[in-house]
Amino acid sequence: MAPKVLVSDKLSETAVQIFRDRGIEVDFRPELGKDKDALAEAIGEYDGLAIRSATKVTPSLLEKATRLKVVGRAGIGTDNVDKEAASKKGVIVMNTPFGNMITTAEHAIAMMFAVARQIPEASASTHAGKWEKSKFMGVELTAKTLGVIGAGNIGGIVCDRAKGLKMKVIAFDPFLSEEKADKMGVEKVELDDLLKRSDFITLHVPLTDGTRNILSKENLLKTKKGVRIINCARGGLVDEEALAELLKSGHVAGAAFDVFAVEPATENVLFNLPNVVCTPHLGASTTEAQENVALQVAEQMSNYLLDGAVENALNLPSMTAEEAKVMGPWVKLAGNLGSFIGQLTDEPIKAINILYDGIVADMNLPALNCSVVAGIMKKSNPDVNMVSAPVVAKERGIQISTTNQDKSGAFEGYVKVTVVTDKRERSIAGTVFSDGKPRFIQIKGINIDAEVGEHMLYTTNEDVPGIIGTLGGVLGKHGVNIANFTLGRAKAGGEAIAILYLDGSLDQNVQAELAATGLFKQIKPLEFDAV
Structure with missing residues (x-):
């Protein structure tokens, strides 16, 4: 479905046409900027809101904006937008600082x-x-x-x-x-x-x-x-x-x-x-500037809604369209790594440490950080995204640290995420292969090569015979097909892990039957965003 944008203040027809030319459905209703009740009634239909200074983006309006992803202000000042409330709702706030x-x-x-x-x-x-x-x-x-x-x-x-x-x-x-x-x-x-x-x-x-x-x-x-x-x-x-x-x-x-x-x-x-x-706040009041900021906000919002490019955002690190193309798989990987640890961690998190190695260390790290934190936070708050996650983490007192280093291993680049709680540290590393697909390459210090799938199963056990047969037998009995099966161990007879990419999710009966074998220390079904 094509994104839908509401223009609730006066923007030029040329700017409105930019949305249409990019394949975005747009409603030009400048009268709504001065009618907060009518705006609140309409806002739930839209993915984007383009404004000038008349429209007030308040917490109460954002509560009604169930689909809203981005607010674009044609101009530099955003005093009429509650940026904290927008961040908590996961809504990007953009302005156009260069047009005027x-x-x-x-x-x-x-x-x-x-x-x-x-x-x-x-x-x-x-x-x-x-x-x-x-x-x-x-x-x-x-x-x-x-x-x-x-x-x-x-x-x-x-x-x-x-x-x-x-x-x-x-x-x-x-x-x-x-x-x-x-x-x-x-x-x-x-x-x-x-x-x-x-x-x-x-x-x-x-x-x-x-x-x-x-x-x-x-x-x-x-x-x-x-x-x-x-x-x-x-x-x-x-x-x-x-x-x-x-x-x-x-x-x-x-x-x-x-x-x-x-x-x-x-x-x-x-x-x-x-x-x-x-003078009555005329700094940006020329025909050239008004046209420039209108065109700029339409381009920026279109680029975000269609390509994921983030330009001149006030509550999310900027990422150009070119960066989005190159970084897309790494942003996905960062979210997967965070999601993996988030789904395995039940106790309160004190700190998140993120290591970037090799080629990824030269990328837009603030954007990648947001993706990691969003992945971790999703377990407790399914509505969290890259915009709201850092706000949620800060409210919970979670310390976030980042380290980047030159290539130090077999991979051109990788990301390692470590979460610290009062009880333990838990870490996972991953990379992106030439096919653009994210891979898990290390869990708990054990090297693996696991393709990331929508439905997965993670188990830990002592390194003893029969694990593969037991997993295959029980899943086969319940009609769960295995797309990919990866094993790893610290040493012979020591701690071992298995991570399975499945064609469907696991129900409680499968987990109970696996647990009844007594072979597994941990049995954890995992769900990831579709890849």
Whole structure:
């Protein structure tokens, strides 16, 4: 059945057509974004939800979204999506951080010009029939120092444009390396240095616990007298009350804000202050940007629903379509390994240790980790998936660690998963053969070569004669056909294991008859997703 997507906000017809062209059924109902009850009534039919800012994706909406796999936000901000609730429900949340980069950066530059030359006030005065030429004395941007807080995608474009204006650019960004700063032609500084030296300060960081009120009253007081501040990033980055006081006192010469702590901002302490330029969150509001993010979100959602590619997800490691093709068998293997251990482990898990060896060590390990953890968690929570599994594991206090190493054995690459409980450690390793099929290659330190099937039987026993005959006889008696039979042992007469790939599942009578033989220490039917 083809995936089905709901577009509940205004997206361009070209974007909607992308879904259709990719073979996805799509309903374009932009009126639902402002009608939460109607949206809740309809959402259960859809695998994907494409939105802008009007639609609110709340926990109560997600409860109704029984088929939903992905929410795509055409734009960068996802404040209208409860990402924690989405993760718990296993729903991927994507945004489009690159479609409006140039537009937002250009708006910041325009706001800088506007506040430097008092353009809005001068325009209003002139429209009013006044000719107050001497009142609006501005400053040049040339040779001034611009302090950029956040030199990522948008901040980097602002840096580049400012250099073209012959400004001296300094940047504070904990993630900016000296090498990258040199390449950008900017000076990397600490925040206090930026505050003291900047003639203009522009912000380009997300709103997090670490950046909230980054321009607090304390930090604003550290700025150079006559500084001008531009915020086209997120409301809440600047203490607006403190900024208003410093504007009134003259310490801050001007401010230009496109975003506010509370939006829609129908009233604000910054409104109607002299030389304060305010716009209604227009950073991404150009025809080019609106089209770009709409097209991008349609492509991203289509790629995920059809090919499993994960791009610009906020709650799952990204995986390109090319990566998905190469990694698909390894993602499947990772889930199988986790599922094997999860089905065998009855006591609470304290830690999950994952080892990647050889070619797989260079792949997208965060995505593989999610698959392993999802496989383990499925026994206790059948609805868990790669998105929700890490959340469930964290809630249970499970520690997850990863090790990667160069090729160390007979296989080009393999994955080994070890689970730690209060009682024991249990491990299994697997690889992917050239046919693309996952194989179990080691269980409990015993080497094997077992093809993974939908229905399997795992047994442990002392290495004594008669095991093969007993298993074959009992299963044959009950009409269970064996597709593949693999044996392994630690040493002659020591611990041995058998893993059987069956054509059907086992019932309790078969297990009881095997147990009655007294030959087996453990008899465990296993079920895996269809391969």
